[in-house]
Amino acid sequence: MEEDTGALPRKESFSEWYNEILWRAEIMDVRYPVKGLYVWYPHGFGIRKRAYGILRDLMDRDHAETMFPLLIPKTEFMKEAEHIKGFEDEVYWVTHGGRNELDVPLALRPTSETAIYPMYALWIRSHTDLPLKLYQVVNTFRYETKHTRPLIRLREITSFKEAHTVHASWEEAAAQVEVALGLYKEFYDTLRVPVILSRRPDWDKFPGADYTIAVDTIMPDGKTLQIGTVHMLGDHFSRTYAITYEDANGEQQYGYQTCYGISERSIAAVVSVHGDDKGLVLPPAVAPIEIVVVPIIVGKRRDEVLASATALESELRDAGFAVKLDARDMRPGAKYYHWEMRGVPLRVEVGPRDVDANTVVAVTRTGKKTTLDRRGVVEGITSVLSTFGEDLSQAARQAMAARITAVATLEETAEAVKSGVAVVHWCGSQECAEKIEAAVDASIIGSDIRSDLIAVSDGPCVVCGGEGRSALVARTY
């Protein structure tokens, strides 16, 4: 792993900035020799580990974790016609075992509905088995033909958290969709990433779903990134896979299902939303190192300062912080740059002056400097870190708000989507959506918008003038 030095490209050149920060901050190494597959550096994986720990804790409230196989027999995979159509061009097939051709080819899961639901059919017998709510965190494979991008568009999604639920009625399933959206909202609140929820147009929903609610954020270049989806499957799959239960009256009924997922795009969002010209900026909740202690070692007082820094490190570790003492033989400035690139939320400096005054100097990743009393340092740091996290949320919200524009004409829409998201009135027809796309080089991505940054209203469709309601128009990743 190379030492980072020199300036990062400015964040305004987002694409360049993104590519470079991934290796400079040691998140992903893109040099793996297969297109669309990338390697997690330990630091990047540490971020993933903490983020997915949060996600697992949220899921575990109301779901059980499980693990299904990677390979799906073609016979099961091909059962659900609409679903296949949505994925058939992207599936990797295993056709051989050693030198022998397989009787039934095996698909590398692009998503696991067709692996899980045949088993659900076996597991579910009675209404007392419902609701069933399971999830797994697995890798999935999609033969992407568009340009691949680390963490964003992958041929191997390494961190797909997918949940699959079964309920006794359509209404219960629909209620679960709302529960899932609540969990995802909470997840992204913890990551300090602001999101917009909206309902995808019918032609853009998950193959085989009744409807899809998406969770999007807005990237620094104004394009939206879908960082979560929740699908109402209705009884579509349960009819195909014969997921039935006996109700209280002894009648056989089909189950109603939902599924929802989050991938490492969540990490891409954290990196992109918070990062700045100096590197990564991590919310304390996902930082593998929350605090770095930098001893300012000068000549004769070296041992004294080092002892003080070491004692501070232990005290902070005992208090439950992820803390690292950087005692390397380098100039302090070089260390500051090193940890700033990697997004460490808080740096604590201990030098001879601090030893004398019985203080420490705490500097947040965004440059807020506080001198703390050495006694009661845990309380002081807890408070500094919590304020830092809240400040990140606020800054991210403001940045997002600045990229959202309510517009009334196609000309204004075209202008708005160059740097962000436009909110238009739209009648809901595919015909008008296509006209918008043709006119403004961006698409209708959702209606039924839910965001406290967007005021939803009725109004005349921006294309046909018919009755319309607020919808999002954006360029997307």
Next chain:
RNA sequence: GGGGCAGUAGGGUAGCCUGGUCCAUCCUAGAGCGUUUGGGACGCUUUGACGGCAGUUCGAAUCUGCCCUGCCCCA
């Protein structure tokens, strides 16, 4: 899916058209030694590459073919 450009050490470049001590050069890269240390220190020594596979040739970073990988534009 269609078109274009590219791949040389950890990173950045030159050399290619016009094959031949050209295995070059730069860096805030790596290793070692010493002096340093409150915002990217300095000196000396040293390491390391022509994307892969075939072909042409006495000889290939350079020419030919295929493949892989990356970037940009269009759909």
